[in-house]
Amino acid sequence: MKLLTAAAILSSAAAFAPTQSASRSTQLMSTIEAGVPERVAPDAGFMPDWEDRPGLAPEEFMQSDMGKPDLSGMWECPLTRWDSEGINVAEAQRMAKKVPHCPMEVRASSADNAKGAQYFADNASQIKQDLLKYGAIWFRGFDLMKSVNGYRDMYEALGIDPCLDPLHSSGLRKFASERDALYEEVNKPSLRGHYIGLHCESTAKRTAAYAAFVCFQKATEGGGRFLVADGAAILAEMDPKVLQKLYDRKIRISVSNLDIPPSIPGPLKEGIKNLVDVAVAPKFDMDLEMIYEADGKPGRLQAVESAESPINRHPVTGLPVWFNNAHNHARKLRDRRPCGVPEVGMTEVFYADTMEPLSLEDCQEIKRASEKHITALSMEPGDVLLVDNYRALHGRDVFQGDRFHAVSWFTWDNEEWRGDERRIVEKNGMNKMINGMMDWLPKDFESNQS
């Protein structure tokens, strides 16, 4: 395979960035098992009311403060801090049971609003303590964060440093305002009907320390609740037998499928595998292994992450937490709820020891325990959800109409955990062009964002 054409590389790249039109034609094919299960909207334990607070017009909320420095050269997303050896599951559940309800809610008074960014500067230390205690804080009704520049004032007042999204290197993450280190959430109309299950913004390799999700415009025609759930509460809730099994066997997640005609001769199949491995996988900055037919489909090549523990101790508090993306990525759950992802972008979760997909029973227990602890937030303009990304998981419900939510990721405040890598702003023309073309391809990786 020494003659690699750009087209070949990009057609392989397309495996990681499926097309919109494919999403319609392959939706019905998204179940490998016999029979197509019914799709049911997932549950949520808590559902606060909408309040219909007004926002600003897009030309107002998108304004950046050009007097502030350009933050495009932000920190790299830090490496994942795994601490998962020797966990006693029963003891972990006892510890996790003691946590208070997540998220904590902070509602702006008129005095708070009058203070603007000073409110966050004055309360930064308390807010950081509360974030460790509750896992997430929902700031409601703050006028300051109704715009991009006010949102940046908020995180600067808190003294937290933005970093790249863990999947930034794929070129598939879009900025809402690059100079403010602000990414768009999945607002695009083609993914309105796609439910994004619970996940941390994390790969086995990189994990952001914190996130601040902001609403500038809620969905104009309904839906679009932002989901948050405490990983400690999910851990405490889960059937101990399922938890022990998953902890003992570990999990592996496949992030993309490339279906090769099964009749292709073995050596050529190996060549395709090597091509994808060499040309495309490194763009994702994940430890991916290319594996044929792990889910049983003839000719299917899957890009599979390394084995990881489904439970991790929080890097600061040591609290054991359900820390994995199975609720979002398990195929048996996706096949049973609104899912707009074409076959090429369908994910799966495997038991790491045998590479068998998770059983339906285990998926259903993950779903039950997770959804019981979901708070489906009614986020409105100016609302921010500050999240400890090692503790609370997030997602978003389907929506109708237009929506504009955005998110910044944050790194650690100590050098050792943060590392010293900063973003290298891409100046290489060829890479820029390939990223540009990949960006043009509609993207499924977005579906793992929210």
Ligand SMILES: [Fe+2]
């Ligand atoms: Fe996300």
